[in-house]
Amino acid sequence: MRTIAEINDKITRKSAVVLTVEELKARVAAVGVTKAAKEVDVITTGTFEPMESSGAIINLGHTDPPIKIRRCWLDGVQAYSGFGAVDLYLGASCSVDSIDGEEVKERGGGHVIEDLIAGKPIHVRAVGQVTDCYPRATFETTITRDTINQFYLFNPRNLYQNFIVGVNGGDRPLFTYLGPLQPRLGNAVYSNPGAISPLLNDPELQLVGIGTRIFLGGGIGYVAWEGTQHFPLQKRLPNRTPIGPSATLALIGDAKQMDARWVRGCYFKSYGPSLMMGVGVPLPVLNESVIEHCAVQDKDLVAPIVDFSIPRRVRPTFGLVSYAQLKSGRIAIENRNVRVAPLASLFLSRKVASELKQWIEAGKFTLTEPVASIPMERSFLPQDRWLDF
Known part of the structure; x- marks a missing residue:
């Protein structure tokens, strides 16, 4: 037809x-x-x-000096960082580790994704692997969706x-x-x-x-x-x-x-x-x-x-x-x-x-x-x- x-x-x-x-x-x-x-x-x-079974791919952009992120937290929620130097995957069901030593149970990756989409600021704390290419060991900053490069959802299921x-x-x-x-x-x-x-x-x-x-x-x-x-x-x-x-x-x-x-x-x-x-x-x-x-x-x-x-x-x-x-x-x-x-x-x-x-x-x-x-x-x-x- x-x-x-x-x-x-x-x-x-x-x-x-x-x-x-x-x-x-x-x-x-x-x-x-x-x-x-x-x-x-x-x-x-x-x-x-x-x-x-959802999550976000995020590229933070390179720091100066550069950092090769190997552990990273977005508002206390750990993101996966085992690929590109400043590429992250934030899983929707990942929980907040802690804030000031106290476990936070009712917030996770889904809430951080929602806040980023809404334009709210998100605190980033990163630990790097020091190499000749990436000499920086740590990094902290605040990001919004407008201050990062790629921010897209890739949902496996x-x-x-x-x-x-x-x-x-x-x-x-x-x-x-x-x-x-x-x-x-x-x-x-x-x-x-x-x-x-x-x-x-x-x-x-x-x-x-x-x-x-x-x-x-x-x-x-x-x-x-x-x-x-x-x-x-x-x-x-x-x-x-x-x-x-x-x-x-x-x-x-x-x-x-x-x-x-x-x-x-x-x-x-x-x-x-x-x-x-x-x-x-x-x-x-x-x-x-x-x-x-x-x-x-x-x-x-x-x-x-x-x-x-x-x-x-x-x-x-x-x-x-x-x-x-x-x-x-x-x-x-x-x-x-x-x-x-x-x-x-x-x-x-x-x-x-x-x-x-x-x-x-x-x-x-x-x-x-x-x-x-x-x-x-x-x-x-x-x-x-x-x-x-």
């Missing part, structure tokens, strides 16, 4: 028809797949959720295609990457926003590939590679959506263009820091099958209920539950009525899709042809050689 070039021509002429994925689902319900496919050019999806529902069947509270789980099935937490989530609307990644332009943290980003723990061979329903954690993407984007509204440091009690991010993916309507996939509803999507009280890699489950049930606020587990809440912000996920729609309608954001597909045959390799707990 269409090519990306044809859609981009309409975008530049500000004549493209763009709907958020929720608007598209409503349109399909009203007029059907075929008519919707003729009307719509682009569908925007979005999510705003914790993405702890974002945009899980699907995820799990966490519960706790044990007898004590558990503090997890999904937040606190109360004992004896006291609550349940899910992460993925369901039918508005980007990759559940492109289940076989036919529209998203390496080089796809996206909304990343309020700026423009790109799909860089498959994400870590990419597992597209997960079991799937007849609608081709996975029943649990599946495909993931690695993302990259210029943090100097980003907006701190969409990149926020966060902290999980007794677990550690992370990063909440807004990510939006535009889906070009190239044919009717795009509309068919994007018409999927929460009742047609499922996730496994996983018991975190068993401290093993493979935990027992209480079966599958639909996202429609999850979003009702209550699910049934072993004849119990369990309250449930999302970790992702459904409100801000919708706002991401809406803002991306506005960018496209204004002609500020065009689509890209992927330069390569995301592999869909990757298996998941656990470390089972060492069985000692």
